[in-house]
Amino acid sequence: MATSTAPTSKRTMVERKEHATVTIRFCGDSGDGMQLAGTQFTNSSSIFGNDVATLPDFPAEIRAPAGSLPGVSGFQINFSSHEIHTPGDRVDTMVAMNPAALKTNYKDVVPGGIILVNEDAFSKTNLQKAGLDVSPLEDATLRDYHVYKLPMGKLTTEAASGFGLSNKGVNRCKNFFALGVICWLYERPLAPIESWINSKMGRTPAVADANTATLRAGWNYCDTIELFPHAYRVAKAKIAPGTYRKITGNEATAIGLATAARRAGKELFIGSYPITPATTILETLAAMPQMGVKTFQAEDEIAAMCSTVGAAFAGACAVTSTSGPGLALKGEAMGLAVMTELPMVIVNVQRGGPSTGLPTKTEQSDYLQAMWGRNGECPMPVLAACTPSDCFEMAVEAMRIAVQYMTPVILLTDGYLANGSEPWKIPKSSSLPRFDVVHPTNSNGEAFLPYKRNERGARPWAIPGTKGLEHRIGGLEKQAETGNVNYDPDNHQRMICERADKVAKVADSIPDLKIDGNPDAELLVVGWGSTYGAITTAVERANKRGQKVAHVHLRYLNPMPKNTEDVMKRFKKVIVPEMNMGQLIIKLRSDFLIDAKGINKVQGKPFLVSDIEAAIESALGEG
Amino acid sequence: MATSTAPTSKRTMVERKEHATVTIRFCGDSGDGMQLAGTQFTNSSSIFGNDVATLPDFPAEIRAPAGSLPGVSGFQINFSSHEIHTPGDRVDTMVAMNPAALKTNYKDVVPGGIILVNEDAFSKTNLQKAGLDVSPLEDATLRDYHVYKLPMGKLTTEAASGFGLSNKGVNRCKNFFALGVICWLYERPLAPIESWINSKMGRTPAVADANTATLRAGWNYCDTIELFPHAYRVAKAKIAPGTYRKITGNEATAIGLATAARRAGKELFIGSYPITPATTILETLAAMPQMGVKTFQAEDEIAAMCSTVGAAFAGACAVTSTSGPGLALKGEAMGLAVMTELPMVIVNVQRGGPSTGLPTKTEQSDYLQAMWGRNGECPMPVLAACTPSDCFEMAVEAMRIAVQYMTPVILLTDGYLANGSEPWKIPKSSSLPRFDVVHPTNSNGEAFLPYKRNERGARPWAIPGTKGLEHRIGGLEKQAETGNVNYDPDNHQRMICERADKVAKVADSIPDLKIDGNPDAELLVVGWGSTYGAITTAVERANKRGQKVAHVHLRYLNPMPKNTEDVMKRFKKVIVPEMNMGQLIIKLRSDFLIDAKGINKVQGKPFLVSDIEAAIESALGEG
Amino acid sequence: MKVEMPVEPLKPADFASDQEVRWCPGCGDYAILAQVKKTLPGLGIPKEKIVFISGIGCSSRFPYYMNTYGFHSIHGRAMAVASGLKIARPDLNVWVVTGDGDGLSIGGNHLLHAIRRNIDMTVLLFNNRIYGLTKGQYSPTSEVGKRTKTSPRGSVDFPLHPLSVAIGAEASFVARALDVDLKHLGYVLERAAKHKGTSFVEIYQNCNIFNDGAYSYATDKGTKHDTRLILEHGKPLIFGKDREKGIRLNCTDPEIVTLGDGISEDDLLFHDEKAAEPSLAYLLTRMHHPNFPEAFGVFRAVERPCYEYVLDEMSDSTPPPQGAEDAEIDALLNSGDTWVVD
């Protein structure tokens, strides 16, 4: 097994240009290990001390035919010496492992940027698979770029042979060659990558050693042959001191839920059915039995939701996770959760719709469904995380609200947050909220009233096993206080209002909306969810340019913070970028009668910073 | 078997007071046959020539314990010598068959009104079952009313014995005694009732004869014993000439769907799962195999929805019917219908929610669900019928839009429309729209493009069995025109817009919004669905009183008629009564930025005319 | 399953809630309710540890009438709600009450999966072969040709047999009882309650309003001896007024024979509820009226691990002592690759 001393550059004379921010994209066939290369580059950059943001983009097929256009898989990383919020609009340096990848990706590279290709993959067959008659390496296609053709196949074979791997096994190391090259180019330390290789592949030392050797070969190759006129350097960012880890949105959600349950002194139950891009929440929690987590892979989303309701009745911190089509299936049972006023969290990781839609792509098109996708008057708190690590915080918040207000709570994230990652400053457990879960233990000799509310509007969470508090709940309308079935007209009206009031009262426990950017601006940009990074960056840039723009980002969608109306009405113009056709804006216009304008993009991918900048420009330009 | 000559009054001298409009309510135990008595009274009144409107109200239990409060069943009829739109706010004459019915209903009678009770039912046990210590016939409870105590039990026994029925059978005739009394009191002809008895019970002549005899006994009893100081007369209404029948909303929906399918030259397929209050649509259609109707009682609502999608693909006029919780279950598959752009109608008969809620009560709380209860951007036309007979017209419209625009269409009705009835002037088939369903039969040698749109935005409806047009559809995003699976960002945006545009274009084919009442008023009342009757009556009365009020009623909720914005902005004040917490109003405020005010009632029962009048009063009073 | 003993024995009346029972007079549900109340005290489980869960239907009103914990959920989902509850709290004693529509039509999938997971609960399926609550449509157990409101010309749907379905889903306990045969019903309920795993019990229940007399062959004095066969473990399959008839195996099919004339009890099929493989139990579920007597009693009762107990052992379900949670949380938060910025 290789030791983890990184090579030191022999070409000490190499000139390193300073860059503040760089965006890199690895792309290749889904079999080429691009996700892995990207992830490792991200780790290395984080540990080096940059701020980073990532955007994985993989095909819906498990393994589309090798070399085909639908089989292209990409991973983009933005890393910087200052704080950044997005994976970058345009790519500075791209690695393309085959013609299909090159074809579908090269246009995103900035003119004058670097394109590194694996020239061994530009065979006739592969060109055909990508629908190319002529190799783009041979015509004018790439004239605006600095193109470097590397025989990565051959070089990898040379580096990785001799460890006893099959040809296929050797060939699989290719991504580490590319990674080695990029690490050299941007002065990334190899040590974290090598230690990762050893910890993950250590069981089969031949594999670990071959990959390590290939990684170094990539580095050494650049260091030796003077391929690049100069290399680059992205200095460490000024980052708050603390312990950090890289975290994806789904990891953060899972960890947040497990943490919240323990802060409530309870077990976590998750009843869930696999669905892209939510599955990894279930998978992450399945690996945490030591935290008292019980995972139940249900037979479908309805069973997942119903089991969650059952577990909440039983007294667990109960959760279900899904994506759009699954949320649609859960609607009826979510109504039962509202009627029985049991605490639970429903995580919905939004993806491209409608119907099966674009399962692996991101979108924000379940806001309306989350708010209103149920029969009858069926209000629920709805939260939305805005960055991968914010998923942690909002997951904790969702559970807090659920148990404090005895209500199901929806947490919206999306495919971009779910798979995207960022460095996360790990909080201390003691800094996290503790929830006061008090299960009543007796009724002091009086008849127990399961629907008698406290000052928050919450009913008591009396759980089976408690002597003397035996009671029955269900989906029929209940009599106020007693919870008995009741068909009386006035009682129905009363209960409808009580349920709505309770949800409205959640506003008492949430922070006010914070105005970023210029609070005295004319223009306000209102966002929610994963557009946070793009909006923040665009607003920062606009203000730097001297435009006056403010930004608020709603993390609590229902109820909204108490100062929302004030904030909205303070600005002459309001624009609302959403990755949908205009959903939250319906509520904003209706609630506040403001003539907010929607900026809408439904393309299965996040806003570019430039999209938002253009929208700001045009909003400021108008009247 | 009795012949159907009605008795002629011996008391030719009885004074008959003229009334323009009268409201009667039959109430009793669910075993007492009140629904039947009410229906027969309605028939008789319709045939007599009055305008009528009805409100049945029955318990959720199949047979709650005899004599109990939850077992009370009621049927209210408003009949009039002029046009009416509601079953009446207050009751003029009530029949109460037992203490429980009296207790739960008497307060709805106008002071000075008539209460007829079956005194034989006021036994100690029955009083107890109704939670009464003292008989309300003996204390001051009913002092504001004219109370008539009739020994209906005894009198029925006398009338119905001798035909060979069991005691139980004899006792079951009681409702016809009460009906006979009321018919005498309001000068209703007995002939239609007797002919109904003979046609329905003719197979067992003993039963038919006993009921006929009891009906007449009721009539004769009044005619003989001078029970009432005077009788009443409600003159015929001036009604447009034509052939009429009484129709409930669900009957009208069913007939409308069957008719629409035939006007399209097609079979009707309905895939449905029983649920109150929608079940009778399925039941009515199940009795129409001669119309080429195929009914499929699916295993659940999801299967019902999916089978409807399958039948639409196959080329049938396809329908599914349900109520709130069922609609929630259908959401995911409705998305598939949107994505595959197949024509079908989804009828949702709204009931009290959330969750199981109040299954037998009415509500308008599924507007938001119908609009937005699906994942992704998933637009569908939504229509709403406003009276029982309007269900016919809107069912035809729903099917027309579905096949002309190749889209699923939601038709909203509610429990009140579903079970309520009114006289319906039967249209001539030739006056009904014909739909031009053209299935393409070949692609003229070119590659068939299943998603190539026509000027309406509709794609071709090519059905299996057509040679040369073999194609595949599904829930993944489709490439424009070809319909192949496609993950391209721009294509997704394009298709999202095309689906939205198509639904928007439906507005080209629907009538403008019509302003009722005073078009120059300051105040506009905007309604939708079954509030039509109450709003119309209230607005008429207000204008008669000299208040200036206009009324528009939205039957097309999505898209709305093209002049909607114009209309909404013409009035200084807008109020929106809804049997929910304010749903349509969200869309109105958001679309038109008007400060409309909601008038909301969520009590499981329709608005009273006086509720709307009060709202008008207070809206006009303000500022 | 840790179960505490109650202080003093409970009586059936202790299990009655204060809610008025609202089924139609004469409904078979009354008898079943009474029998369940009689069975519970014998189990020695405190009533606060008992939970009744149902879906929607007439039968699903059941929990309201029991003074235990109860959940009247939504149509078809009782098994799923119960599964979540039992997984979260393996210490509870869980009963599911469902109907032929609730359990087999809309709820069929959850039934399949709860049964295969063998979650330890007792499932009572009230089979009245009709949708009662929605006023009389045919159900998945209604016979072909049945005329109902949705099948005015006779139903075209071939029925499911609940016990065959349960066995097809790998059930560890399967039984059948009849609403009016109180004693035998009591026996079956007790056996079901004591079985560890999903106990699936089909109860023939008369809906006297919409499907009266569905089981008159099995309840009428004149015919019941020839139409019912009471299963007893280890005993031959005998029935008839004078126990003069039996069931013999003909290859893999049952065959009715008359005892005597060279046929003795030993020639008959012997019941073995503990058979490792369910083939025998399955075969017994295929005996239908009028061709065969229908079997009542316990068809199958075998041991197999229960999902929730195994899962419970796998997970560390006791929260750490006060104070130690934080360490546990910090360990979780700091798992994976971390780095320090100072």
Added chain:
Amino acid sequence: MKVEMPVEPLKPADFASDQEVRWCPGCGDYAILAQVKKTLPGLGIPKEKIVFISGIGCSSRFPYYMNTYGFHSIHGRAMAVASGLKIARPDLNVWVVTGDGDGLSIGGNHLLHAIRRNIDMTVLLFNNRIYGLTKGQYSPTSEVGKRTKTSPRGSVDFPLHPLSVAIGAEASFVARALDVDLKHLGYVLERAAKHKGTSFVEIYQNCNIFNDGAYSYATDKGTKHDTRLILEHGKPLIFGKDREKGIRLNCTDPEIVTLGDGISEDDLLFHDEKAAEPSLAYLLTRMHHPNFPEAFGVFRAVERPCYEYVLDEMSDSTPPPQGAEDAEIDALLNSGDTWVVD
């Protein structure tokens, strides 16, 4: 079922659509696709009359690759979509392609009900004992103890056996085949296609990415003779490299015996796919590796009315001649009690 004959016989290639096949290289789905294309021409059905319907999963991509009508519906609902289609158009030839997750997890209920209704369609369940499309979670047919992404400590879920479930749901046709045994797969597909009613076929399919080698016992040269038993109607159950072993009935359970030494073929269980009662077929579904050889071929093939044909006869499905619709509609509108106002 009225089926027109095409003008000239179709070839397998005629059934290939223009879409690139996108399963992982080496996936068992390829072999099944090829075999289906080979089977179809022999049925003599014009391709425009054929419809392939699927849910969601790797296997459910199937319809895209067939140049017939096709519908890639939503997860678990293929049977329901197919039911509606076939009821509306009994003249079509309908195939459903589903997976162990699609068909038995989320779609279990629709499977049950389509099978009991005996809707005339051919259902191919690709059983790879894993969720492929979502990248490797255990499925309802995964074995206990299986380690997957959602069961890192081993699955606790007891599996369903698809054929037992189908028989529990009153299936009229039940068969099993293996992706790589092309000839036998072809035979089974043809039998299934020709059966009138719901033909349920479980196909063992290798997912070489997430569950490679799940069926290696049945595909490996060395073991396959001892682990596979090919069913033939009317023939005794024999297997083994030299056809030296057989299955005998021991009461209601199967038992492996070696031929010779006093045991002859006549002592063995004889297969009868037409047995009126499904007990034998059920018993055969209980033979599992490693205790028994697993049976392949047609377990059960009996005739029973199909829902859609009976319904079609009941309803007047031919629209009235042009012009006569109006009279029909007027009759409907004027049905019930009417009165005239003049």
